[in-house]
Amino acid sequence: MSLAFLRNDPHGRPLVTFVLTVLLLVVFGAGQGALLSPAVVRSTLETFGDTGLVALGLGLTMVIREFDLSVVGVFSVGGCIAVLTGNTDPWTGLLLALALGMIAGLAQGWLIVRLRLGSIGITLGGMLVLSGLAYVLSENRSLPYDNMQVALALTQPIAGVFSIRSLLTLAFFVVAALVVGTTRIGRDLIAIGSDRRAAMIAGVNVNAIIVGVFAFSGATAALAGVLVSYSLASASPAGLSDVIVPAATAAILGGVSLSGGTGRPLGIAIGMLILGVLHAGLNVLGAPPYAEQIVMGAVLLVVAVADGPLLLRRLGMTKQLIKPGLISGAHRNG
Amino acid sequence: MNGLLRSPSPLVVLRTIAVAALALISVLTPGFFSEPSLLSLATTVSFIGCVAVGMTFITISGNIMSFSLGALVGATSMIFILAMNFAGLAFGLAAALVFAALINAAQGLLIGAVRANPIIISIAATGLIYGVAEALAAQGAVYPTVGVHWGSGKLVDLPVEFVVLLCSAAVAQFLLSFTVFGRHLLMTGSSLAAAEVIGVRTWRTVTSAYLWAGLFSGLAGIMLAIRYGSASMTYGIGYEYNAMAAVLVGGTSIKGGEGSALRTLIGAIVIAVVEAVLLLWGFRQEWQFFIAGVIVLAVVALQTQGKRD
Secondary structure (H helix, E strand, O other): OOHHHHHHOOOHHHHHHHHHHHHHHHHHOOOOOOOOOHHHHHHHHHHHHHHHHHHHHHHHHHHOOOOOOOHHHHHHHHHHHHHHHOOOOHHHHHHHHHHHHHHHHHHHHHHHHHOOOOHHHHHHHHHHHHHHHHHHHHOOOOEEOOOHHHHHHHHOOEOOOEOHHHHHHHHHHHHHHHHHHHOHHHHHHHHHHHOHHHHHHOOOOHHHHHHHHHHHHHHHHHHHHHHHHHHHOEEOOOOHHHHHHHHHHHHHHOOOOOOOOOOOHHHHHHHHHHHHHHHHHHHHOOOOHHHHHHHHHHHHHHHHHHOOOOHHHHOOOOOOOOOHHHHHHHHOOO | OOHHHOOOOHHHHHHHHHHHHHHHHHHHOOOOOOHHHHHHHHHHHHHHHHHHHHHHHHHHHHHOOOOOHHHHHHHHHHHHHHHHHHHHHHHHHHHHHHHHHHHHHHHHHHHHHHOOOHHHHHHHHHHHHHHHHHHHOOOOOEOOOOOOOOOOOEEOOEEHHHHHHHHHHHHHHHHHHHOHHHHHHHHHHHOHHHHHHOOOOHHHHHHHHHHHHHHHHHHHHHHHHHHHOOEOOOOOOOHHHHHHHHHHHOOOOOOOOOOOHHHHHHHHHHHHHHHHHHHHOOOOOOHHHHHHHHHHHHHHHHHHHHHHO
16 A cells, blocks of 8 residues: 555545554553454444444535535434334334435425525524424434334344444445446536536536435435434434534545545545444443543544644645635535 | 615515514414513523524624534533632623633634634534533532522513623624624625635634624523523523524524624514414424424525525
8 A cells, every 4th residue: 555545545544544543542442452352343333333324425415515414303303203103014114214314305405406505504494394303203202112123133243243234334335435436426426516617517417416415315314313213222313413423523534525525435434434443442441421422522623623724724834735716615615 | 676666575575474473473372471471481582592692693704503502501501600609609700701702712713713614613512512511510400509699580670681682682783783893794704705805814703703602602501590590501402593593583694794683683582482372382392493493494495585586
């Protein structure tokens, strides 16, 4: 692996971060020695299965320089609907939740395209409506799911470290990576995120792609909500910090920039694995639950600052590194 | 566009109809105009209103919204009680306001100086505030060891909280309309690049906007702590969403560069009246997020419609 690969390949930086995180935890956990056990690998993959799908959908909206806040609401309401309607047949719950997530995504994408609006305003409304729906459906309690067989099947270890949940999430990432890496859609995504007007002039169907990405983001968020609720055998409304913080952190760690146009699905997967290792590591080291919340918040803060278009200039580094268009543009991401 | 005779824009018509309809529904709702109902309305609107007045600065600065103001309200209420227990009321007030202003100004500095994404910074700050608060005060709520209350709790027949809100909105509007900071803020919000070109140091303006937002939200935290005689991180939960809805209903553009604190005040009153009416009609508390969401969606969609005409 040459240095050029690390610099030029979109997966280079996330990989380096991943290796550094593992090394850091090995150094910190040297006394315990339990860090590189199968249990840690399994826990990492379970975290990956928890929010990986949300990170993938949200990350793709960030690639086209939008931001889907509504994933929190879709995640919550997806879980609640699945648990309420899927007691006898889990597939019914899954399908209803998926349909709702996709419709929510389509509707928001359509509004964004039709009204030529920033995604933050529309998805803020979407998030509140959908989270609100989850609160109303659940009456702000935890909804129980009685079909324990489903819960057991979903979390049953496969080959020691996997589960249906993490394998399914992995499959989504592989398919997304193939689509983005080998088809025209992938190039269109990057083009729209880098320079929307140029993409439009070059003949990219910008509106269709935007609506499509939001529909995908809605569907993946709903699926994640269903899988988490089924495997926990309960559903309750989730907060911003439960969903957006890990998903956005994973995406940015995975090489997605809030200024759009960069990032790949496999990068997001690596970002998610970094968070998984961090979570498992903190558990092994016996850190209290709030420590993880603080660490996650701090990591997101740091990566957001590192993503800031003016950071290099403020640090007194070369000014040529900053594209003029990015400066005014990134600020108005909404 | 022909001078004085042009018909009012559809947005203005719509807004007038909406307010009139709301007034009519309030009148027709039994129990709405009873004194306890109005008093509780005036108190609720004061907490949300102060946060919304603060949020207005952030929205005008072009940084959309902050998700951390609710967490800040809870944290400030706790700092206030702890500092007051330590060295009295005056110290408590000062410590709480300084805390709220600094926590928010720090976020503003990151956003203004390196142009970090405001939404992400505020979400990260929310997680950090809740996490640190949990680490420091695991027992949940804190209580004052010295008595503190608003005397009779009323000033000229209005709850003290409501008077504080009116004063806050007036101060905020003064800052926006009559100070250099206010002019710089409007310029920064409408075009960052243009503001920089004519010599506005936008990082300062953005940091100040967040500082004021923190101060006004901090007031809400202090008032909550005094009203309930205790403080907890649960106090501010969800306030940011109502505040966002209030800012948008007040007609401040989500794109930044324009807006008014007095209109946000009206927006906050509208939101509070809607929620009070719904509660009286038997809708449970859980509906409040849903309602706020519908209002946000409707206003965001209508804002662009009005502009294009």
